[in-house]
Amino acid sequence: MRIGVTGANGMVGKALRGLLDADTSVEERYIVRGTPRLPGDVKGPDLGTGTAEDWREAVAGLDVVMHLAAGLPWTVADPAELRRINVEGTRALAEAAIAAGVGRFVYVSTLGVHGVTSGDTPFTPDSAIRPSGAYAETKYEAEQVLQALCADATMQLVILRPPIVYGPGVAGKVGALADRIAKGARLPLGKIDTNCRQMISAANLADALVMAARHPDAPGAPLLTVDAEGVSTHAFLSMLAKVAGKPLRLMPVPSVLFRVLRPLPVIGGLAERLIGNVEVNDPRLTQTLGWTPPHTLQDGVADIVQGRGA
Numbered sequence: 001m002r003i004g005v006t007g008a009n010g011m012v013g014k015a016l017r018g019l020l021d022a023d024t025s026v027e028e029r030y031i032v033r034g035t036p037r038l039p040g041d042v043k044g045p046d047l048g049t050g051t052a053e054d055w056r057e058a059v060a061g062l063d064v065v066m067h068l069a070a071g072l073p074w075t076v077a078d079p080a081e082l083r084r085i086n087v088e089g090t091r092a093l094a095e096a097a098i099a100a101g102v103g104r105f106v107y108v109s110t111l112g113v114h115g116v117t118s119g120d121t122p123f124t125p126d127s128a129i130r131p132s133g134a135y136a137e138t139k140y141e142a143e144q145v146l147q148a149l150c151a152d153a154t155m156q157l158v159i160l161r162p163p164i165v166y167g168p169g170v171a172g173k174v175g176a177l178a179d180r181i182a183k184g185a186r187l188p189l190g191k192i193d194t195n196c197r198q199m200i201s202a203a204n205l206a207d208a209l210v211m212a213a214r215h216p217d218a219p220g221a222p223l224l225t226v227d228a229e230g231v232s233t234h235a236f237l238s239m240l241a242k243v244a245g246k247p248l249r250l251m252p253v254p255s256v257l258f259r260v261l262r263p264l265p266v267i268g269g270l271a272e273r274l275i276g277n278v279e280v281n282d283p284r285l286t287q288t289l290g291w292t293p294p295h296t297l298q299d300g301v302a303d304i305v306q307g308r309g310a
Contacts, residue, residue, distance in 0.1 A: 003213060004029040004059055006044065006093065007068030011167050012108070015206035016066070023210075031058045033069075047071070047089035048081065055096035064213045065097045066106045073135040074172050086138035091145050097155060104156040104219070106212045108205075109143050111163040111224060112136035117276030124281050125161075125221040143222070158212040159222040160205070163278055166300055167202030168307025178304050181241050181248065188251040189274065193234035197278040198226040201300030204293040211291050218289060224282040229297040233274055239298065243305045 003020060007013045008030035020028040021040070031044035045054035047069050059065060071085035090107070097105055114123045115130040131137040143159055150157040166174050180187060200208075208225040212218045231239070234250075241248035285291050 001025060001064065001213070002027045002029065002062045003064045003066060004031055004062040005066045005068060006031050006047070007070065007108075008032060008041075010068060011169050011171075012165060012202045012205050012209075013068050014169075015167065015202040016068070016209055019206050019210055029058075029062065047093075048085040050089065050092055052092045052095035052099065055093050056100065059093070059097050059100045059102060062097070062100065062102050064104045064106060065093070065102050066108075066209055066213060067093060068108050068209075070108070070139070071135075072171075073133065079134045082134055083138050083141070086135075087141045087145060090142040091149070094146055094149050094155075098149060098153045102155055104158065104213065105146065105150065106158045106209060107143065107146055107160070108209070109139045109159050109161045109222065110136050111161045111226075111278070111280070113140040113143070113161060118279050119277060122279035122281040123224060125224060125284070156219040158218045158220075160208060160212060160225050161222045162200045162205050162208075162225045163197075163280070164199040165202055165205055166199055167303045170202075170304055170307070174304070177237065178240055178244075178308060181237065181246055182244050182305075182308060184246055184249065186249040186251050187237070189233065189237070190250060191234050192275050193232045195232050195275050195277050196230040197233065197236070197276075198230045198280055199278075199300075200226050200293070201295055201297075201303065203295045203300065203303065207294050208291060211289065215289050221284060223285045223289075224280045225285065225291075226280045226293075227295075227297055227300070228293045230279060231297060236301075239301045240304065243298075243301050 003026055005013060005016060008017055009032060020026050028040045029042055030040045032041050033046055036043055042058060044058040071082045076082045094105055112132040113129055113136050114127045116132045129140060131140055146157050204227055205225060238248055
């Protein structure tokens with residue numbers, strides 16, 4: 001099987017490299033924007049400016065394209081640029097893949113298309129679409145573009161909607177929290193221990209991607225990929241501190257304060273992310289496709305700490 005991967009130098013991409021490189025049945029091609037440096041690397045166009053013709057050589061002869069590359073909210077502030085990268089860039093890549101006769105396109109979207117938190121009822125693939133921000137909006141628009149393109153082509157489509165992804169080198173809010181804990185800083189988070197959040201480690205998402213490339217029944221409804229274990233905000237921070245060998249220093253902020261802040265613009269979204277639930281129920285993924293996350297939450301937390309040299 002000939003598999004091409006965009007975003008192979010990212011956190012998930014690096015985990016995926018490890019799996020594909022070890023699989024002798026796979027001929028891997030890692031499509032990178034910069035200078036090829038590692039075995040399997042080939043140079044591809046910029047996702048924000050490349051046309052279908054620009055992608056033609058990079059995808060030629062592939063059986064599967066795994067599209068991990070994306071503009072992220074903490075690296076691309078301009079919504080128009082975010083859309084160019086995540087929507088139009090995905091469109092150009094998919095058009096090139098269809099023209100090249102690629103058999104399957106595996107797309108990494110985000111659970112954020114369903115909203116910030118799941119409330120008392122877990123998200124399912126049929127949950128309402130309520131994008132949590134500009135990033136989720138562009139990922140959902142890209143899903144729609146891909147579905148329209150594949151409806152008129154022989155290329156199969158598999159969409160994965162992961163929640164927060166964590167692991168070695170994680171950026172964003174999880175990375176910032178890990179760094180503050182490593183420095184012994186006090187966190188104004190009180191003790192938020194009544195919520196339940198399901199995330200996914202980079203290692204588990206990489207495993208799900210391999211399944212998505214191979215399983216004959218993977219195309220269909222989007223797959224909501226998460227770790228097997230959920231965790232409260234407090235328990236997750238405690239695990240980070242314990243693995244890092246640091247004390248967890250929390251300022252005694254009542255959780256009721258975060259609930260009061262929920263309706264407020266901007267800060268309300270942050271409060272909701274801290275105290276709300278993010279739970280998932282996707283029977284097709286776990287029962288029909290038989291996918292079980294191979295790595296534990298503890299494994300993933302250890303990867304965060306080790307990846308930061310703690």
